Amino acid sequence: MICDVCGSTGFHSAEVARTFTVEGKLVVVEGIPAEVCDRCDAPSFTADVAERLRRLVHEPHQPDRIIQAEVLHFHAA
Numbered sequence: 001m002i003c004d005v006c007g008s009t010g011f012h013s014a015e016v017a018r019t020f021t022v023e024g025k026l027v028v029v030e031g032i033p034a035e036v037c038d039r040c041d042a043p044s045f046t047a048d049v050a051e052r053l054r055r056l057v058h059e060p061h062q063p064d065r066i067i068q069a070e071v072l073h074f075h076a077a
């Protein structure tokens with residue numbers, strides 16, 4: 001297994017959170033099992049997890065909780 005981002009081969013198992021934009025709405029999914037790069041923290045998901053994630057955010061769902069989020073704009077120099 002090679003990291004897509006930095007090319008490292010060291011990984012560890014962890015649960016991560018990801019944000020998705022579904023029809024203009026921001027959705028956060030927590031507790032996703034991933035292999036996380038030891039060097040750059042980029043997560044990799046198995047095909048099964050990726051497919052279940054896709055279904056979870058696109059199918060009708062009841063959120064576990066609602067959060068407020070800060071929105072920042074990246075200003076390129």
Ligand SMILES: [Zn+2]
Nearest residue numbers: 003006037040
């Ligand atoms: Zn990496």
